[in-house]
Amino acid sequence: MKKAFILSLDATIGLLVALILIAASLNYMNKAQKEPLPDVQMERMASDIVAVLNYEGLFSTTGINQIDQRLDAILPPNYYMRLEGTDSLGGVWNTNNPLPQNKMITSGTRIVIIDYGIVGPVLHPGYVRYWIWQE
Amino acid sequence: MTKKSQIASTDLVVSFVIVIISLTLIFLLWGQYYQRLNQNLEYNEMMIKALQASEILLKDSGKPEDWDGKLQSALASGEPLDGPVVEDIKKEITVIGLANQNISFQNLSNPLTGTAVLDKDRKLSKSKLDCLVTGAIIPGATIIDHTKLKQSIVSNYNVYVTIVNATQPYTQIASFGQQPLPGLGEPKRSVNLVRYGMYYDPTTKETTTIRINFVMWK
Numbered sequence: 001m002k003k004a005f006i007l008s009l010d011a012t013i014g015l016l017v018a019l020i021l022i023a024a025s026l027n028y029m030n031k032a033q034k035e036p037l038p039d040v041q042m043e044r045m046a047s048d049i050v051a052v053l054n055y056e057g058l059f060s061t062t063g064i065n066q067i068d069q070r071l072d073a074i075l076p077p078n079y080y081m082r083l084e085g086t087d088s089l090g091g092v093w094n095t096n097n098p099l100p101q102n103k104m105i106t107s108g109t110r111i112v113i114i115d116y117g118i119v120g121p122v123l124h125p126g127y128v129r130y131w132i133w134q135e
Numbered sequence: 136m137t138k139k140s141q142i143a144s145t146d147l148v149v150s151f152v153i154v155i156i157s158l159t160l161i162f163l164l165w166g167q168y169y170q171r172l173n174q175n176l177e178y179n180e181m182m183i184k185a186l187q188a189s190e191i192l193l194k195d196s197g198k199p200e201d202w203d204g205k206l207q208s209a210l211a212s213g214e215p216l217d218g219p220v221v222e223d224i225k226k227e228i229t230v231i232g233l234a235n236q237n238i239s240f241q242n243l244s245n246p247l248t249g250t251a252v253l254d255k256d257r258k259l260s261k262s263k264l265d266c267l268v269t270g271a272i273i274p275g276a277t278i279i280d281h282t283k284l285k286q287s288i289v290s291n292y293n294v295y296v297t298i299v300n301a302t303q304p305y306t307q308i309a310s311f312g313q314q315p316l317p318g319l320g321e322p323k324r325s326v327n328l329v330r331y332g333m334y335y336d337p338t339t340k341e342t343t344t345i346r347i348n349f350v351m352w353k
Contacts, residue, residue: 044330
């Protein structure tokens with residue numbers, strides 16, 4: 001009885017260890033399959049959009065609502081962005097889209113030169129942080 | 136004795152069956168993951184190349200920088216498109232980039248150094264673009280064909296680029312490269328990228344924000 005008990009205990013522990021090892025390796029395989037490159041493509045697209053908005057002069061002369069409207073117009077369907085700008089004068093602004101709780105978000109930062117001049121150029125360096133996600 | 140040997144052989148058969156099933160499962164899973172891994176590697180390679188190629192197109196003027204000017208000057212002086220002069224200029228071109236090397240809009244002064252910031256990042260040149268679009272300069276013909284474009288940026292993959300207005304209605308401004316059409320060159324695998332930039336037309340003196348749909352396929 002004792003021998004049989006020890007043998008079956010041995011088999012059970014062995015099986016448990018094997019199952020744990022298989023589960024762990026499958027878990028790592030699944031994690032390894034998650035591709036980071038589509039996220040890089042999304043980040044590049046967001047960086048393009050921030051550059052374009054800067055060239056269009058939206059960070060210096062217009063309000064948050066205009067930036068939001070322009071983002072809505074430019075972004076492909078089902079994509080959303082949030083921007084947070086900071087300039088060397090200490091000004092900080094945010095666009096209206098709140099960050100979602102349960103979505104994969106890609107983010108980045110772009111250094112910009114913002115022209116605040118009305119008659120001539122009044123330039124200040126700053127940076128814009130951006131977040132992009134899909135519906 | 137008899138009973139003991141029977142138990143031993145049953146034990147052997149059962150364990151043998153378990154081992155065979157386990158080995159079969161391992162080989163099946165191995166093959167499946169090997170195939171998936173290969174597909175992922177190929178997809179990753181294509182995606183990286185597509186990202187690099189789109190970066191070059193958007194941010195670089197190419198090598199030489201004024202490759203479009205050289206070609207257009209030769210054609211304007213009456214050199215034929217398939218003539219030796221144009222062919223020589225084409226051979227000189229090692230990288231095709233669309234960024235405008237002569238920034239004529241939004242030349243910002245650098246507040247730190249006082250010199251002009253020639254920021255050509257994501258600002259495309261119409262002249263360079265025209266060299267890739269069929270009929271833009273020569274009716275019915277393209278100055279830079281798909282083969283040259285492939286040599287320059289994506290080597291063994293095909294590329295098809297469409298440029299549209301960034302906002303609706305998405306009017307097509309230009310397209311170039313090899314379109315993946317069913318029957319003609321149906322893609323086995325493709326990656327799609329969306330990029331944004333600006334486009335300045337010196338004739339109309341208008342700057343347009345554009346969306347670039349970049350498809351790389353094989």
